[in-house]
Amino acid sequence: MREQDPSPRRRAARLLGILTLVLVGASLLAPDTVDTWADTRDAGWERATTRAWADPMGELSRRLSLDAPLRYVEDLLDRAAPAVADPAVRPAPVTSSTPEATSNSQAPSSSEALLTNEAPPTSQDRLASDAPPITRPPRVGDAEQPLRILAVGDSLMLDLQYGLERVLGQRSDVRVVGKGALGFGFTVPHWDWDDDVLVDYDRLVADVSPDVVVVMIGANEFEGHAIEGLDLVPGSRQWREILALRADEAIAHWRAGGAHVYWWTTPRMRDARYLTDDLNAIWIETTDAWGAGATMLESMAVLGDNDGSYREVLRDETGAEVPLRKEHGVHFHEVGADLLARQLEDRLVGDGWVAPRS
Structure with missing residues (x-):
């Protein structure tokens, strides 16, 4: 049956x-x-x-x-992991010999501003596109010993690293290793910070031995995730403190072998909920603390309009409009990645890392 x-x-x-x-x-x-x-x-x-x-x-x-x-x-x-160098140590802050003002109207320090609800200074306020070199490179890349560039970040770097390969890949004196990660962020808990992220940075630095580390990150820092039960509301004090701490730790690990860090500001985005000015104030504050070991690059100097504001398109040499930003107004098309790559190349030449193109 x-x-x-x-x-x-x-x-x-x-x-x-x-x-x-x-x-x-x-x-x-x-x-x-x-x-x-x-x-x-x-x-x-x-x-x-x-x-x-x-x-x-x-x-x-x-x-x-x-x-x-x-x-x-x-x-x-x-x-079983290979031996890696110890993280770099951030230089001690330089103290001024000028007597402190005693007035109650004294302006707060930038670190104090980060921990209040006051509007932080924008990256346009703090950066200049023609900023002078702040350090002498230990060597100049050439065909026999190319300048080793490690590119890290989130999906913004995924777009950008292909531009770096297209533009800098034409040079025999530069080698680019792109390691942007889709969905990654300093406040995204899918990756354990100590056991995954910092360990991965250590291994990358050990494998690549970069002379220069370039960074673009920020697309996923506004999702309001929680870390160890702590809600990170974008723009909140907790959000700023976690980002500042992790940015500082990341630089320490990127610089373990002595590499110089070039960090792009997070591009302004179409949606106002992306608090990129707040985020960039944290990146700037952190890189400033590393002195000659880190340099900020203003992404909106090439992606923005004349005022550094968000723009959807740009015009080519014929006057025709060319799409610059992708559908959701977060990422950029190839033309944007190439502009950023040329911006980096100009800075590397200006700082003495590579010779001008002949």
Whole structure:
């Protein structure tokens, strides 16, 4: 006699039971992953609901050491990693011999401004496109020993690094290694900062031995994710503090081998919710603290209009309009990447890293 097929309701109940077992098992064996899942939910009821699951499951897992096998494997992989240089040390701030003003109307320092609700200085206020070289390069790239450039960042750098390859790839005295990452951000918790991001930077620096590290990042810093349960509302004090801390740590690891850092400001975007001026104030503050080891490049000097404002198109030599920014007003087309690459080349020539094109 043929066995009767289970009813749809029974099949659905069986599937639900299997999925529940998988969720419980994954939560107990990999609680850090579940924490990340909760931190990347939309703020509000969705994040509160997932946290209500992730927090007790993580506490139970760690109390019973159910996450020990995964941590053991991670430790084995860490021990197999190649030796890397220690992070660079940020130079001590230069103190002024000028007596401090005692007036109560004294303007706040830039670091104080970052931690208040006051509007920060824009990158246009702080940067000049014709800024003089701030350091003498240790060597000039040539065909025998090309200048090694490591390009890092998020999806903005993914667009830009292809422009670097098109423009600088024509030179025999430059070698570009592009490592932009789709979806990455300093406040995106899909990557563990200490165990994934900084370790990856160390390995890249060890593998490439860059003379110069170039950076563009910022497209994903406005999503309002949470890190270790702390909501990072764009523009908030917590958001600024986390970004400043991680930017400083990133530079320390990029400069582990003595590389100079060129950091582009995050381009202004079409949507006003992208607080790029706030973000760039953090990048500028951080690079300033590294003195001669880091230089800011103003992206809107080539992507913006005459006032440095957002623009959708530019005009070619015939006067025809050429699309500059992509559909959502965040990323840029090839023409924008090439303009930024030429901007970097001009700066590298001006700073003495490479010779002018013959």
